[in-house]
Amino acid sequence: MGDPDAGRKHLQLFRAVGIDAEVRAEVLALPPGHPYLRLPLQMAAGLKPKLQTFVDPSELKQLIANAENELKDPNRWGTTFTLLQSWGRTGHTGGNK
Incomplete structure (x- = not known):
């Protein structure tokens, strides 16, 4: 079974290897x-x-x-799970230096 909290650890993991990271969370309201x-x-x-x-x-x-x-x-509404998206950049921009 996977780690349901893995997304919460992404920033720490990225930064541990020198990646400048960002994270975005999304939760949607679901109508009846x-x-x-x-x-x-x-x-x-x-x-x-x-x-x-x-x-x-x-x-x-x-x-x-x-x-x-x-x-x-008929009035029951809910929410999705919290979805996390993580991305980052290293200081390296490619090409020859």
Whole structure:
């Protein structure tokens, strides 16, 4: 499994190797009915065996049912995950010196 906080470490990693780095974060508001609101449920389905090592199967089933019911609310909105974009430049500009 990857590191869900990897993006937060990018600036430190870039700077450690001498790269002048920048970072940008993006979060989008999702209106009611947006298909991405179902993403956590899709992830839960794919991660079901792993989740059942933390939560009793009957409790997990109830949590998923509760989430399904929340998504039926015509006023339910949400947000995306925070997406981080990192980039940087070294002092080297290319060419011959």
